[in-house]
Amino acid sequence: xxxxxxxxxxxxxxxxxxxxxxxxxxxxxxxxxxxxxxxxxxxxxxxxxxxxxxxxxxxxxxxxxxxxxxxxxxxxxxxxxxxxxxxxxxxxxxxxxxxxxxxxxxxxxxxxxxxxxxxxxxxxxxxxxxxxxxxxx
Numbered sequence: 001x002x003x004x005x006x007x008x009x010x011x012x013x014x015x016x017x018x019x020x021x022x023x024x025x026x027x028x029x030x031x032x033x034x035x036x037x038x039x040x041x042x043x044x045x046x047x048x049x050x051x052x053x054x055x056x057x058x059x060x061x062x063x064x065x066x067x068x069x070x071x072x073x074x075x076x077x078x079x080x081x082x083x084x085x086x087x088x089x090x091x092x093x094x095x096x097x098x099x100x101x102x103x104x105x106x107x108x109x110x111x112x113x114x115x116x117x118x119x120x121x122x123x124x125x126x127x128x129x130x131x132x133x134x135x136x137x
Contacts, residue, residue, distance in 0.1 A: 007082030012053045013041030014091040015072050015128075016064070021136030022109035023128075025118070026061050029105040032079055037110075038121040039088065042103060054089050060102035066091040073131040075123060088127075111137040 016024040016039075026040045040061040044053040051068040058066045069090035077084045100107040110118065112135045115125070128134050 009079075009082065009084050010044045010050075011042060011084050011086040012044055012050050012057065013039040013086060013088040014054045014058045014066060014068070015039055015088055015131075015133050016058070016066060016091045016093060017136070018093075018109050022111050023115065023133070023135040024062065024064075025108060025110050025115075026100065026104035027106040028121070029100075029103050032077075032084075033121045035105075035119070036121045037118045038124055040104065040107070041086070041088070050087055050089065054091065058091065059096070061100070061104040062096070062107050063099040063101055064096035065094045067094055072133060073127060075127050077123065088131075111135050 018024070024040065025037045027037050028034050040058050041054065042057045042061075044050060048056070054068045055066060058064055069092065072088050072090050074085065074087045077086060098107060115135055
């Protein structure tokens, strides 16, 4: 009997605020996290840089083109066969029309009052709070 070693999957996310301090969130359309709210993002494809992956994921999930800034923080989340290594980057919107797409069933700008009412992916609120990235509005 051979034991399989856990798989590590590199993922990225984009932390985006609008001009009044609301945070961009998507509702996941697929597992993991189906039906839960999270920052937009996903897996880094082979040969992609983190920056390229963030731009692609934000465009696919939200319809927005972004400029990728500094690494804000990272988290590790378990899944059945291993762990997701998630690196979240500060982003600024360059262009586009906000609309859900790809892996998102909904997308919206969220203020602090609305954030408190949403069912978030595990650990998201704590990570955002620790990185000083909660909505300011």
